[in-house]
Amino acid sequence: MTNRRTIALALTLVVAGSFAFPSTAASLFAGPTDQIGDEIELAPSSDYAYLDADDELVVDLSPTNPDLDAEGVNADGRTTIQDVFRIRYDGSQYAHVWLTHGSDAVTFAVDGQPIQSEANNVTLAPNESVAVSLTVDTTGRADGFVDDITIHSLVAEPETVAADTGGGNTGGADTADTSETPSIDGFAKRVTAPTEHSRRFVLLSGDPGSTEFNASRLALDPSGALTLDRISTTSENRSYSLTADTSGVGAAESVVVDAGAEPLGAVQMTVDSGTISGATMEFSAAKSFVAEREVEMANLAVYRYADGSLTELDTTATGERDNRLTFEAETPGFSTFVVAVKHPQLALSDADLSATTVAPGERVTVTASVSNNGTLAGNRTLTVRVNDEIAATRTVEVAPGATETVTVPVVRNETGEYTVSVDGVETGSFTVVAEDTPQTATVTETTAPPSTASATDTPVAEPGGFGLESLLGLVGLLAILAMVLVLARRTPGP
Structure with missing residues (x-):
């Protein structure tokens, strides 16, 4: 009617x-x-x-x-x-x-x-x-x-209002639940001029303090699977207005990429009149959106980009609603906000060998460094190969913004040249060579002149004492003498 x-x-x-x-x-x-x-x-x-x-x-x-x-x-x-x-x-x-x-x-x-x-x-x-x-x-x-x-x-009807996102001053964005739009002392809390990419929130002659606005799932990504659902603002003003706009946020998303996170969607919040001292922003994501990207809710983050600097806000998962996962972030003020998923970004930053020439059985140490340029701690397993054969593996955990170093000993007994690589990146090569053979001295015999005593001549042994043969002869002689004496006693006298 x-x-x-x-x-x-x-x-x-x-x-x-x-x-x-x-x-x-x-x-x-x-x-x-x-x-x-x-x-x-x-x-x-x-x-x-x-x-x-x-x-x-x-x-x-x-x-x-x-x-x-x-x-x-x-x-x-x-x-x-x-x-x-x-x-x-x-x-x-x-x-x-x-x-x-x-x-x-x-x-x-x-x-x-x-x-x-x-x-x-x-x-x-x-x-x-x-x-x-x-x-x-x-x-x-x-x-x-x-x-x-x-x-x-x-x-x-509410459905008609929610579907109306055309031009003009239609306030249909604040239509999800009629019980959530009470009057404030008879005056207005409202959302005006919603479009596909924007919402405008207005408080007229309300009470200072906290006011909640329904953003009717303002889409932050092209698919509409990630949305801004509600905003709860805190202000000392009785009247103020602010605008949410999802267009022209590419610069903030680029900064988030440089910081090591993957942007999923962004929104720019602008205070048009009055002042706002703080706010809580509620977001939601379709379960299919989260599952397809293998996103863990604990790794979702909301970043605030203001005055050229990026700050990660306190973000909390709050549950489920309408087959969507909800989470919220608190902010001290409004600017541009990027919803992103945190990832480790691990990279081999350096690798070298302790020696290039060794003996058989001598150890060569492979040193490798792993850096994490991401926003989440992560593990990386390094594979060391010698001549394309796996020599060893090592797993290292690296905190965000940190670098960790691992060492791997390599020993080869056969002579030859060996090429070392770490995770497919050639690190260098070393050569195993045989030990040097000791040289044998050649001795030349010379005869010293008779009148010259050489310090190297073999000393001549002087004879002294009885030899074995002399001793045996003496013993035999005594035995014969003893027998003669015995016979002499037995022979009768004349």
Whole structure:
């Protein structure tokens, strides 16, 4: 069902002088309102608007407005008045609201975006309100302004709102759950002008502190499998706005690659008005997206790129929702954020040999260094080959940004030349050679002159004592003598 109502617009041009901008009124929805149908109401929010005797809204920029100290709108110029009146939706579904009139000199807008056609509308969630601004362009004009404006409201189902990502000021991004878009003291927390690559988040006259916005899964990658789902902001301001945009983030992704991580998607967050002291960003990824890339949730990281420097944020896996894995990151401020997966990047950085010539059985030491230029610690197994035959393997663990060195002894007993490689990269070669054979001295015999004693002559032994033969002869002689004596005793005398 479509509701239509007209509101009066009174305009008067002033040829000289300046247009006065009085302070805004404070009653808003606390007092009487202009009720349009059962679910849309209008409330003055400045001295330019008021309710007449029939409680119908009047926007009066003429001298007849008793609250204005001015004679009318500046001639031959462009005048913009922020927050002239506000629109609030009291229904239980969603509503598209827009204004139409017959003049190209008058523009009504919300957050700087015109809301003057069904295609360019503002979408309101239950109990949500928006501030409407007015621009009057009198350049080259003396008349031709409109006397009234028609307010249109069209109730829309959440599915219709979520699917509407066209141009204009449609606020359909904040539509995932009607219970998650409460009013804030009767004022507005909303998402405006969603497109395929952007969302704009606005808080109007809220309470300082924490505010959560639904980003309706803003896609961070071309497939839409990785998305920004929600943002919870902290601010001391009652009103502020920020924009999320996924286009033009290539520079930040390149920095992440240089840091050793693999970018999966990125978003640029810009604070358009007000200040934000901190935020929590919630992301999600389809399970198939994670499985195809063999990503472990513990290795997912969110990096913040600001002022030329890259910082890894505290990132926490928070569970599952709608067959998607969710995780969040806390940030002290807004800039460009890159969701990436951390990998070790291990490379053989150096290798050499301790010697190039050795003897058989002598050891040659192979020294190899492994560097990790990635963002995650990793292990690498090195294979040492000698003449294409595996001689040894070694496994080394390397922390991010570190270098580790391993040594491998190689021994060969056969002579010859041997080529050494580490992980297929030729390191050098060494040669095994036989030991040197000792030289044999040649001795030449010479006869020294008779009158000369040589220090090298063999000493002549002097005879001394009994030899064995002399001793045996003496013993035999004594034996014969003993026998003669025995015989002599036995022989009778004469």
